[in-house]
Amino acid sequence: MSASRSLPQKSVRRRKNLWFERAMAIVASINLVLVLFDLTYVPLRNFWLLGNVEILFWNIPVSLPPPPPFCRPSGDSTPDKATFFTQCYDWVKGIEPHRDTETYLNTVNQLEQQVEQVGLNSLKSPTVKTTLQDLQQLSAEMIETNPFEAVGKSGTLEKIKNSMRDHMRREVPKVGGKISATQAFALFWSAEHLTSKNWQQEMKWFNTNIRPLMQTNYYRSISENGDFTNKFWILDAPFWSLFVLEFLGRTFYLSRRYTGISWLGAMTWRWYDIPLIVPFGFIFHQWAWLRAISVAFRLDQAELVDMKQIRAQAKQGFVGTIAGEVTETVVMQVIDQVQGAIRRGDVAQWLLRPPTDKWVAVNDVDELAEIVSLMTKLMVYQVLPKIQPELEAVLQHTRGWCPEPIFCLSSTQEFAWNWQSAHPTHRKVNYRSAGIDPQNTDEHAGRLFRLRADSATGGEVYPHLGRRSKTTACD
Structure with missing residues (x-):
């Protein structure tokens, strides 16, 4: 009965925890949207x-x-x-309308109101002429002072100047291509150009092409620390306070629930919540996007987003990278060990050393010696010649101790030839059955590896091991 009662209690507790996780995940997602909006607001x-x-x-x-x-x-x-x-x-963000561009646009609005009140015949009136002169003066001041520079929008002013020059070249062909931006504005805001015939057309062009560019200009205040004003901390403070309280309460609960875990140890369990408790509203504001890591973990824990596939791909890539590095390291270490063994003569000694144990022979054939002989033939006469250029490149790049033939094959071949001359009674070998060209003296090096099958002969030749010629490239 107690077990059957505990199951519903656990399911109810898990359901409550899931709802709490989902609520906190939604709050964290809202905060992340606010953070991303704040980071991209000025550029967009x-x-x-x-x-x-x-x-x-x-x-x-x-x-x-x-x-x-x-x-x-x-x-x-x-x-x-x-x-x-x-x-x-x-x-x-401390953004305000820029006084110069706002004054300019307000003057244009004033001109439009004057024409609407009196009519198109008012273009020749003294009041309208005065307004047009004001616009000519404001245009010259805007081009000279560049009010767009303070907020990094000088490119907008260049667009305005180019648009006005191109427009006046089309409307007044006699000006040609030698007209400046100041002259183009002065000609545009002149009573001779703005007539009753083209007033509507010219003002529509200005409101479509020039006015929107001027509207994008603004003034941004400077804080006491010398940076642009940023009051994002006011919006972020409620979220940050909630995240800090939730983090402290959750980690304290975990430290009490599981024995042997300190409060600090429980905090390390929730390492992905650290971006949520960092006050990005005050410090490191440009790194606030790191809260996306916390939100991703919380959405997965709340079962709102399934990230099993993403985690599997991330683990696979991480493990694959480590496996590649480990494999490369192991291969290089094996090559180094083989190089060292060959230089010390350990390989030849192992091949020529008389067997100390009693080998089990079947049908009067030393099976181990035959296996070693066959493997040696395969390695020396088929494998090594095919991979010799690649191994030479690797060894020369890594160690550079033997820039000539791979594994000092010249020394091995010379030793095998000297040994054959010193032991003419050695048993004959059917080279053709083994796939060896008898005319190629380099292949006599294979006889070195057959000594493992004849313990008596190997003992006689043992003193010749390690002897190097003066002309070998391995010295």
């Missing part, structure tokens, strides 16, 4: 203001909500254009 402010998506040569308009009444514009002046996002978030 043109989009949040104008709602245009530029893809190569196409502009895709996106409808953005208007500014709400509960969000007041930052600064003393009202911006010429605002949306829900800019009017509600400019204050976080």
Whole structure:
């Protein structure tokens, strides 16, 4: 009965924990969205203001909500254009409408109002002429002072100047290609150019091509530490406080639930929650995107997102990288050990040393000696010649101790030839049956490896081991 009661209790407790995990995962996801929006707001402010998506040569308009009444514009002046996002978030970044460009656009608005009130015949009136002269002067000051430079938008001013020059070359062909941006603006805002015939057309062109570029300019205040104003900490403080309290409470609960685990040890279990408890609103603000790691773990634990496949791929890549490094290290160490054994003569000594144990012979044939002989023939006459260039390149690159034939084959061949001359009574070998050319004296080196089968002969030849010729490349 007790076991049957404990199962429902565990399921209820797990269900409550799952709901808590999901709630915290959703809160962390909302905070991550806010962090990413804050990090990209200034670079993408043109989009949040104008709602245009530029893809190569196409502009895709996106409808953005208007500014709400509960969000007041930052600064003393009202911006010429605002949306829900800019009017509600400019204050976080300390962004205000720039006085010079706002004055310019307000003067254009004033000119349009004057013409609408009096009519197109007012273009020759003194009031309109005065407004046009003001616009000419403001244009010259804008080009000279460059109000876009403070926030890194000098490219926008260049677009404005190029657009105005190209437009005036098309509208007034007699000006030719030798017209400056100041002259183009002065000619555009002149009573001779703005007539009753082209007033609507010219103002439509200005409001479509020049006004949006001027609207993107802004002024951003400087904080006491010399950086741009950033009040993101005000929005992040509630989330940060919740994450800190949850982290401390969770780790304390784990330290109490599991014996032998300290509070600090429980914190190391939850290492992926560290980005959530770092106050990025005050320090290292550009690294706030690291909270995506914490959110990914929490979404997986809350069973809202399945990341088993991602974890498997990550583990496979990590293990594969380590396996490759380990394999390369082992191969290089084996090559080094083989090189050292050959240089010391250990391999030849092992092959020629008389057997101390009694070998088991079947049908009067030393099976072990035959196996060693066959393997040696295979290695020396078939494998080594095929891989000799690659091994030479590896050894020369790693150690450089034998720049000539691989494994000092010249010394081995010379030793085998001297041994054959000193022991003419050695039994004959059917070279052709073994796949060896009798005319090739280099292949007599294989006789060195047959001495393992004849203990008496091997003992006689043992003193010749390790002897090197003066002309060998291995000295």
